[in-house]
Amino acid sequence: MMLSETIGTTIAAIFTLMVYSYFVKREDNPAFRFAQSTILGMAMAYAVVLVLAKTIDTFVFAKVANGNLIPLIPLIFGIIMYARFIPKYEYLSRIPVAIIVAVGVGIGARAALESQIIHQLLATSKFVIFGVSMFTAFDNLIFLIAMFSTLVYFFFTLKPEITEKLKPISKLGRYFMMIYFGARYGQTIMFRLVLFLGRLTFLLFDWLKLG
Amino acid sequence: MASEKQSGIYKLLDLNRRWIYGIVVLLMIWALLAPPGLPIAIEPMNREFYETIESLPLGTTGFLEIDMSAGSLAAAGPASVAIVQHLLDKDVKFVAYSFLETAPVLWETEIFPKLDTSNKQYGVDWVYMGFVEGRENAMSAIAKDFLLPGKDAYGTSVEDIPILKEIKSLDDVDLAVFGGSSGYYQEFIRQFSVPYKKQSIMWIETMHLSDVIVYYPHDVVSVLGGLPGVAQYEYLRGKPGDALVLQDALSMVHIFLIVLVVIVNLLNITQRGAKTQEIIQK
Numbered sequence: 009m010m011l012s013e014t015i016g017t018t019i020a021a022i023f024t025l026m027v028y029s030y031f032v033k034r035e036d037n038p039a040f041r042f043a044q045s046t047i048l049g050m051a052m053a054y055a056v057v058l059v060l061a062k063t064i065d066t067f068v069f070a071k072v073a074n075g076n077l078i079p080l081i082p083l084i085f086g087i088i089m090y091a092r093f094i095p096k097y098e099y100l101s102r103i104p105v106a107i108i109v110a111v112g113v114g115i116g117a118r119a120a121l122e123s124q125i126i127h128q129l130l131a132t133s134k135f136v137i138f139g140v141s142m143f144t145a146f147d148n149l150i151f152l153i154a155m156f157s158t159l160v161y162f163f164f165t166l167k168p169e170i171t172e173k174l175k176p177i178s179k180l181g182r183y184f185m186m187i188y189f190g191a192r193y194g195q196t197i198m199f200r201l202v203l204f205l206g207r208l209t210f211l212l213f214d215w216l217k218l219g
Numbered sequence: 220m221a222s223e224k225q226s227g228i229y230k231l232l233d234l235n236r237r238w239i240y241g242i243v244v245l246l247m248i249w250a251l252l253a254p255p256g257l258p259i260a261i262e263p264m265n266r267e268f269y270e271t272i273e274s275l276p277l278g279t280t281g282f283l284e285i286d287m288s289a290g291s292l293a294a295a296g297p298a299s300v301a302i303v304q305h306l307l308d309k310d311v312k313f314v315a316y317s318f319l320e321t322a323p324v325l326w327e328t329e330i331f332p333k334l335d336t337s338n339k340q341y342g343v344d345w346v347y348m349g350f351v352e353g354r355e356n357a358m359s360a361i362a363k364d365f366l367l368p369g370k371d372a373y374g375t376s377v378e379d380i381p382i383l384k385e386i387k388s389l390d391d392v393d394l395a396v397f398g399g400s401s402g403y404y405q406e407f408i409r410q411f412s413v414p415y416k417k418q419s420i421m422w423i424e425t426m427h428l429s430d431v432i433v434y435y436p437h438d439v440v441s442v443l444g445g446l447p448g449v450a451q452y453e454y455l456r457g458k459p460g461d462a463l464v465l466q467d468a469l470s471m472v473h474i475f476l477i478v479l480v481v482i483v484n485l486l487n488i489t490q491r492g493a494k495t496q497e498i499i500q501k
Contacts, residue, residue: 031237031240032237054320054321055320058320058350058352059320059352062349062350062351062352063351063352063353066368066369066370067367067368070369070370071369111356112355112356115355115356115359115410116355116406116409119359119409119410119413119414120409122409122413122414123408123409123412123413123434123438124405124409127413127434127437127438128433130437131433131437134437188429191429192429195425195426195428195429195445196426197476198425198426198445198446198469198473199424199425199426199445201243201469201472201473202291202293202294202424202425202445202446202465202469203290203291203293204247205247205293205446205465205468205469206290206291206292206293206294206465207290208244208247208248208251209251209293209461209465212248212251212252213251218252219251219252
């Protein structure tokens with residue numbers, strides 16, 4: 009292994025251990041704070057350089073060099089965003105922000121309507137309990153009960169007398185949500201363990217060369 | 220209850236969390252250095268993912284989104300390697316993109332060196348176009364025109380890349396693949412799977428599995444979930460990799476945590492029962 013790789017691996021290992029020193033000492037931990045600040049700073053610097061090098065160079069300067077001047081328009085809007093640091097012209101920075109939000113909402117909303125609402129409704133209609141095997145019918149019935157009761161839980165605008173009658177269904181919906189959140193929590197724990205496993209693998213095999 | 224001093228086995232209820240962390244670390248180290256080789260069960264959904272790629276006809280073309288961060292490399296790395304290698308082995312021609320800034324570096328250091336591309340030619344059988352900033356906006360634009368960046372990740376002009384003469388947009392591909400540990404899975408489904416009605420398969424981290432499963436199987440035909448999914452996928456491919464070893468360590472920790480949860484809950488219930496009896500007797 010080259011010396012630069014060895015030094016890089018050692019630095020990465022030291023920072024990893026500095027971050028995990030949080031488990032030993034939470035308050036006033038200079039090692040953790042130093043590692044945290046360094047990693048955040050480096051990540052930000054990396055992102056800035058990458059955006060400058062890959063995005064502006066590829067999508068603006070390269071195209072302008074080929075005679076296409078249109079990419080200069082979004083570049084100018086991007087520069088105008090920095091007007092927020094000049095109090096007298098701060099209002100100008102709202103224009104590019106408005107464009108970003110509008111484009112994002114336009115692109116996202118149209119697609120979200122189709123994928124997250126219409127397709128979900130269509131898929132729900134396929135959960136039938138007749139004409140399928142007993143196991144599938146039971147599965148689908150549980151799904152329909154869970155879906156319906158969870159929706160009822162979020163009915164806040166009904167008359168109080170109706171809400172009172174729907175309370176048992178609403179309570180059932182709450183239990184299903186608790187099951188979901190419990191499963192989600194378990195998945196999150198599993199994911200965090202995998203993250204830690206990755207770091208441990210790096211320390212054992214890449215740094216200490218134990219395997 | 221925490222303020223009372225526990226006695227005997229009930230001391231477990233006041234166990235300092237550092238003991239749990241320590242045992243978890245020791246278990247992981249033991250499993251990594253001396254893998255116990257725990258049996259592996261193949262879940263139907265993971266088998267379906269494997270068979271979806273395995274049954275792809277000759278001439279299939281694909282689009283890959285390969286996004287990963289350094290932190291999630293333990294699972295994302297083996298997943299990306301296994302999926303990309305499987306596609307190459309099935310002679311699927313694909314165009315790959317990344318929308319997360321850390322992905323290109325990891326592609327170069329963690330994925331590409333582990334691939335067997337001996338009978339494949341870059342630029343003819345596959346191409347990696349690199350990172351494009353802009354998240355969903357960028358994804359929407361790239362879906363319409365793969366040639367937008369003007370060059371690939373290595374600076375080669377799109378004019379000089381043969382595969383991009385056949386595959387120019389998402390309309391020209393048969394399969395869309397998401398192999399990422401980024402949070403962009405919703406955007407992938409919104410911008411690639413649904414609008415273009417492409418057969419989509421996804422590897423997703425465990426944490427986001429419950430978010431993606433709602434799209435299965437109507438929008439996403441098969442899903443591979445987390446490290447266990449990759450481990451099973453490697454097993455099905457007959458090419459054991461890092462995921463199988465890591466899965467052993469993960470399983471050991473899970474067994475320990477389940478046993479701990481059961482014991483502590485039983486102790487909690489019995490202690491409450493004993494206290495209730497005490498109050499009744501008084």
